[in-house]
Amino acid sequence: MANAATIPAEQTATLAPKAAPHAAILGVGGYAGGELARILLHHSKFASTTPTFFGRPDESKSGTLTFLEDLHPQLATAGHRRVHQILPFSWERAASSGVEILFLATPHEQSREWVPTAIAHNIKVIDLSGAWRLQHDANRAVYKLQDANPTHAAQLQIEAVYGSPELHRDAIRHARLVANPGCYATSVILALAPLIEAGIVDVDHGIISDSKSGVSGAGKAPTANTHFMHAADNLSAYAVFGHRHIGEMLEQLNLTTEQIQFTPHLLPIPRGIMSSIYLRLKQKTDAATISKVFESFYSNSPLVRLHHTPHLPEIQHIVRTNFCDLGFALAPDGRRLLVVSCLDNLLKGAAGQAVQNMNLMCGWNEEEGLL
Amino acid sequence: MANAATIPAEQTATLAPKAAPHAAILGVGGYAGGELARILLHHSKFASTTPTFFGRPDESKSGTLTFLEDLHPQLATAGHRRVHQILPFSWERAASSGVEILFLATPHEQSREWVPTAIAHNIKVIDLSGAWRLQHDANRAVYKLQDANPTHAAQLQIEAVYGSPELHRDAIRHARLVANPGCYATSVILALAPLIEAGIVDVDHGIISDSKSGVSGAGKAPTANTHFMHAADNLSAYAVFGHRHIGEMLEQLNLTTEQIQFTPHLLPIPRGIMSSIYLRLKQKTDAATISKVFESFYSNSPLVRLHHTPHLPEIQHIVRTNFCDLGFALAPDGRRLLVVSCLDNLLKGAAGQAVQNMNLMCGWNEEEGLL
Amino acid sequence: MANAATIPAEQTATLAPKAAPHAAILGVGGYAGGELARILLHHSKFASTTPTFFGRPDESKSGTLTFLEDLHPQLATAGHRRVHQILPFSWERAASSGVEILFLATPHEQSREWVPTAIAHNIKVIDLSGAWRLQHDANRAVYKLQDANPTHAAQLQIEAVYGSPELHRDAIRHARLVANPGCYATSVILALAPLIEAGIVDVDHGIISDSKSGVSGAGKAPTANTHFMHAADNLSAYAVFGHRHIGEMLEQLNLTTEQIQFTPHLLPIPRGIMSSIYLRLKQKTDAATISKVFESFYSNSPLVRLHHTPHLPEIQHIVRTNFCDLGFALAPDGRRLLVVSCLDNLLKGAAGQAVQNMNLMCGWNEEEGLL
């Protein structure tokens, strides 16, 4: 339903199935970077080829880079506390160590700057930032990105595939550049895509997503908002009518800003997102029909779980999993529909979905290492 | 805007201003009952006349009644740990101790049964349950109430005043029976009443209240849902399209079930409610106009605080206060409005509002003892 | 250092290495049972042989048994929500389905009753309750156990191996009956065993373990103590001088009740235990010596992680892992030692340690499926 970029034939050869590429993570110190490291270290395809862990350039300069286990103590194994060194990043080092696929867990400015260089070095990229997700300049404006070579960047932007496997599975398989979706955006898009594609939503009535996220979504930097005293025992709405994930929803769901309203809230929990999505159907419909729409759309999607009425997803069921859980409740009038969507913002909303994309790019089962 | 019952003249004499009546709380062991006790013990008008604390009959029978400080240790004062005895309830005891005003913090079945007897004993009642809040039998059906004397109960029902001081201040002053509102209902009604009264809401478009409450709202009984392991680090929707507080919203706001949709969620915090309310205005409006509607409606309401754009209420700001905080955000199109309403479910949503009603019935300032 | 029971030769043949036995879990509905199911479903040796899941007899009778995914929704896989049926338990069913190794996640009374029958059916048992952990009648008295055949039970008791792999690795390999340790006991015993074995602790001075546990340690039954409103934002000590895990510490560490004092506290978190253990050394010692004692004792223990001064374990680092993390701080006087011990009460303190024991009984690496 969304823009699967046209891909020149010479770029589309997938990596040979079953052969693990040399993967690297750039920005392994953050929450998503740590989850990426954890998943890859337990991924069956990487049993013999450990990924390379790079720090961000600013971290490299300050000389604070040490070992993965120092930054993420829960990853330590017995006896040998410090196994995985974090290397200062340089393109020379990346090239000389033969990196073939690079996860960017970096701020969007850095991702925007580096992706062209990576592609020039023949390195495929899965970018976890917002830098390459949006095709329309107007939507991307919120990120205030600057390109050294605007023409080349524009070409790459067109080539970039929005990394939602449930929507763009084939394009991802052949992509050189995957823009991994935002966490909130994933929760909303996966809930709405089947219904909108089925043509049963009265989009002009207006869709509302009242979304709530745990604190890890706000990142690792200590701020007034991430202070325990602000976040604990609290709930607050923020970025009302102005959150930067809205652009992804508009582009992926073909909606206008008047057709969808998105309100994020900060939950007093470490991780997990719930989106309570309200919409009106074009005509009176029964629950079985709705179920069928979801089941049909996700019949080949191992990382989406459908709940059956009257069961609705809860955050506890998806925390520390790579699933997106979906459920719904239909009003007695058969017109007003509530869809509830839950996922772990660091996994299906970030690192897990990134690995799912890597699996596709490598010709593996998309759920490899994610169950 | 709602049904202020016609009150026969002979029933309307308020208690003499400034004279503290003999008050009693029945059901002091629960969360709301404990908050009621705390407020009254610190209420300036009760500095010399301590209220009487009654246990519920089932508690009285089991002989487990002891002292207020045993049930609510945070209420203990130094040295004398056990000061306030909890008495087994009987009408004889209530009459002989001269109770004039009775708070019922009891299950709705009990409240329904006892109110007629209390009124017959010339005791005014503030009932915290749902037993007497609803005028329409269809709305009240969800409580499955049974009346020994249906005719008399129907008369009392008509006489009962819905205890929302901001809506029914005058009727409450003269009431014998005040039905204290539900916590969720209060948060929604106070957010919507000014806008609906002003006639600017497109109610037929449909109003949505996505509401979230702390666990104390689920009561003191240990259940699978109130178990720490279910509630902590979680968020779950429940009673979708079927919560029993909806009837109050319909009656107080003059809405139909198709015009408002209410989804409660269980928050992993002890107390506090936030309702994120979505509605459409009949025509393009600016924020200043919305502000004026709220300010005008609440100009004489000391327990409602209005936030000014872009500030929105947060749960932390109202926990352990008797305020309802209101704020809003208007879409650039001037049509789509988000109203955020926060209150403490045990205070403005229960015990605090009950005391506010008592203050009115006694001819005192409504905020007495509540700031 | 503790009582490795003498084991008759004919009982000691281990299961053939690499062959996965038919395993069953009895009591899969509780927290530990759910974790056991999760671990076994992802255990490489059980890739082709799914364990059997039995409900407890009382659950079987009530007919409420259904599917694993209903009780533990986070275990559901995509598409097929209900895969693993929970069977009503009977010895006939266990025998006919060829169960060779049985995990008992049952109350201690049931475990005491059933173990003799299981052994008679030639089924090896790993019992997660306290029923078989204690060799001394005086210590076991707290459980108020009753035996149908006291003589036989006494023999089995002597044969039972205390399932602490780091202390009794060899005995576990050949055991028919493993008594899986208590969660608190594990945290204290693993912290103290190396130091006491090294003979450097002044045990007569008195050892103090100030321990804190998350709420899952209190079990799944809703009670006043596990109610969110009691547990959240709180800390409380309980069972002071009387917790039933003390007996395990006494027996495994060869201490008297005067030599160790244990105070458990309830933490407002779902899972995790920290024990802060205070002791005095016989003579002035340096930190390097202490480190060496721990390193030497745990050199072959893949599921114990040692922290190096000044780093101390934190609960966050061990939650949802199968590790016990140990660290220490030595006073400037070289005599007063603080040892900090952290583990996940449901994993290394229950289900994880149970699987570690199973791995040993099957001749596999003890960390198989636990990293």
Add this chain to the structure above:
Amino acid sequence: MANAATIPAEQTATLAPKAAPHAAILGVGGYAGGELARILLHHSKFASTTPTFFGRPDESKSGTLTFLEDLHPQLATAGHRRVHQILPFSWERAASSGVEILFLATPHEQSREWVPTAIAHNIKVIDLSGAWRLQHDANRAVYKLQDANPTHAAQLQIEAVYGSPELHRDAIRHARLVANPGCYATSVILALAPLIEAGIVDVDHGIISDSKSGVSGAGKAPTANTHFMHAADNLSAYAVFGHRHIGEMLEQLNLTTEQIQFTPHLLPIPRGIMSSIYLRLKQKTDAATISKVFESFYSNSPLVRLHHTPHLPEIQHIVRTNFCDLGFALAPDGRRLLVVSCLDNLLKGAAGQAVQNMNLMCGWNEEEGLL
């Protein structure tokens, strides 16, 4: 038992009873400052004389000072959201507005610098920092304080009264400078002072305080440790053998560093401290004797609550109160004693105790405004 400084007669005249002095708070933006403001705004003696609120000089310079209600939204009253202006501080302004008593909620360096000036301006001071609490240079060294006029500072230091009303009630009444105790120190000192004064503690055996505090104790500055993701669902020990509150315990309890060991832990809750204190009695004692020691010591202390065996204090019972709750458990041997002490670190551990001191300095009941 501790050093009640000798006070020259001409300095000891208390303020005339019942007359409210002009009070000011310097540093009203922090947690303790906000609690101070809240208490004084509701204090009956200040019903007609509002205190003055000063920002810290660095806040004044940056021009960010505005209104109390902006910094602490829960303090707002209806209608008038912004009532209490925060003034930039200067001695001229303080003098011209006639400040008689000044609360310093400032970093210790600032408190050390300003107290001499305040005293020179004839302003009495209650300092909430650690700057003036310690008489011994060696204990105070941890704060790295520098004095412009060391001789004068030394004189003031001798004059400073340690603001523990239960220990130094009379000295506080006549003090010009009260050094308000540390939160942890208060919890430990109030638990131990009665027992040590009674001479029944075997102090040479060693006393251990295993203490746990909520996150507000770490202050308002966002740091890696106060980030929600670090503090939530966690427990960690810190500053082992080196916390700066130890000096207060040593001086107030006349102990040596070998006689007491103090381990603070960070609890995943906003506020509240529990100290679990382990000690040995000189000889076998019964519980009634212990009770009598506490009751006798605190017979005139309205802000200490004693729990009777087997009840122990819990954090929930003291949060948002100005009490210190004490309870104990005695081992069957009659020698090993556990004392549990709980208080709210921002109230009895900071702002509440500061107001208690002010009450004494003003000749009022010490609990005025604190119940």
